Amino acid sequence: MSQILSPAIERPAAGRALGRIFVSREFSVFAALAVLIIVTAVVNPRFLAAQGVKDLLLNSTIFVIMAVGLAVVVITNNVDLSIGSILGLSAFGTGSLFHAFPSIPIPLVFVIGIVLGALLGAINGLVVTIAGVPSLVITLGTLYIFRGINNAWAGSTQYFIGNEPKAFGNLSVQTLWGIPLFAIAALIVVILAAIFMFGTRAGRDLYAIGSDTEAARLFGINVTGRVVGAFVASGALTGLAGVLYASRFNSVGADTGTGFELQIVAAVVVGGVAIFGGSGTVTGAAIGAVLLTTMTGALAALNVSKFWQQAIVGVLIIAAILLDRILSVRTARKLRVSEARNV
Template sequence: MTIAPTVPPGQSERTDGARSGRLGALLRLRELPVTLALIALVVITTIANPLFLSPQGMKDLLLNATIVMILAVGQALVIITRNVDLSVGSILGLVAFGTGTLFANVPGIPIVVVFVVGMLLGAFLGAINGILVTVAKVPALVITLGTLYIYRGINNSWAGGTQYFAGDRPEAFGSLSVDTVFGFPLITLIAVVVIAIVAIYLNGVRAGRDLYAIGSDPDAALLFGIPVSRRVLLAFLFNGILAGLAGVLYASRFNSVGATTGTGLELSVVAAAVVGGVAISGGSGSVVGAAIGALLLTTITSALTAVRVDKFWQQAIVGMLILSAVIIDRIASVRTARKLRISEARDV
């Protein structure tokens, strides 16, 4: 005789509730829409052009996205605090040209030293942005728009008509963009490590979690004892470090660096972060989402090129994605605020 196991009253309901809760949490992830869009884009493009997902095609996709991914991670830190940094393209350009200068004028310089110098230069330039924003109390949009042109002007004056090419750098440095590990380019693996470290910082370290509080309500964060100015300054500093790292990797990835290196890149970086679910109004989003947004935007360009779509439509589609991301974020914010008001009314 077999005795059927008995289920305590209410346990089945609790189990179903837990499952529906987990499903609801999954569906509410800000990274989910951009991830699904990326998957759909890859599948559709592969059907149209089977060579799109060839080993070389995959390598090119990752290489094209790596620099923007690192920059988008740093930009996410700043946007979460309700700020923005438009100077990252100019910082990258300065560091990239500085990298070429080091290799050309200091023979035998260790590659590790070049990385350290590039990140320190990026940190210095990012700190200038942070100090101006926190001390002058001027909107970051205005400050970094100004430093964008200042840093670009410095690079133009420094570089002039000089360019450094692949032959001016050590072979081992250029190999960072050529060599792979299990099919993944080395510089992409560097980007993955960066994403993991920053994600842990944002979610597992109090200083990182404070950035969300600042972005949600700076005045309330100040009342709760959060050092708002210091945290915002650190966000700009870390963003500068990552822009410096991206500048060094840019010099490894591309055949030449000069006065115009990085021009216009800041717009793609901000777009990647916003499309990846980082709210432009601050207080929400993740660096993982920003990285996926960067991968989506670069994949769109590659996909449309693979199916021979005009470049104008590539830019138009990216613009529509940005608008869609902002509209979706606004709708989600309104719905959340409405639910909060209803909940407060019920409690009263």
């Protein structure tokens, strides 16, 4: 009898799970991305040519990796506005390493870039937690400090791909099964981060901290350690993105990464991560990054002026924040109704 009844019991549960997927913010962003690609391809078929698809994947790779790192920080109800400067330091540091030590092993360069980013992230995390000052203020300051260090270090120097080993420059064009290696690396980062956030206690602690920091502290969660760890993770991933940037683009210098922080914050918010912390996923942030980079390419393919490209992205950010606010109010209302019924 149990064998006969079990499918009937499982189907509603499966249906509810499927329903939750379809109403999730991640699915909405993915659907918007699919519609954008289809409409652009219909108007301009060259948009989905083989090289065009590769360019889309490569252009989104760096933003995806940075968005995943920043999402971890934002989930704790913090933000890191210095990530563009961290990427600039890592990218220019990569060029400097190859200039000073032409035969340095490429894997070691990646390790140094990641460690540099992690150290800068640790500085942000420690100052935020020890000083008790909002992360928006602290990281706005370190944005200029790190950028100033990069300006003093780089000056007018520009390092081009020609200054680096050919093997390093070729990393950005190598593929596996037709997929760029950089895109595969970004996918691995997203998967590992998603497993960490939902499959480990440390990851779940970050959500608890973002929802209610004081309650998390009373519950015994090491808030300082977790928040510093989130900043370190974001810095490490940004450092990785800086090394990839040095391989992907023709030059790195004092202004590398300028303005990236706002684009990554936009990607995270559009991807469904609540700006006040406590909800959202790294997967959604990654999809948001792909959506924004694809939108830029799509609008260019549709011959939309650069001004309107920026305006449309701005409208998208505002819409995402308003939607997040509406959903939060609706959820709070449902909870109040549920509590009233239980009384």
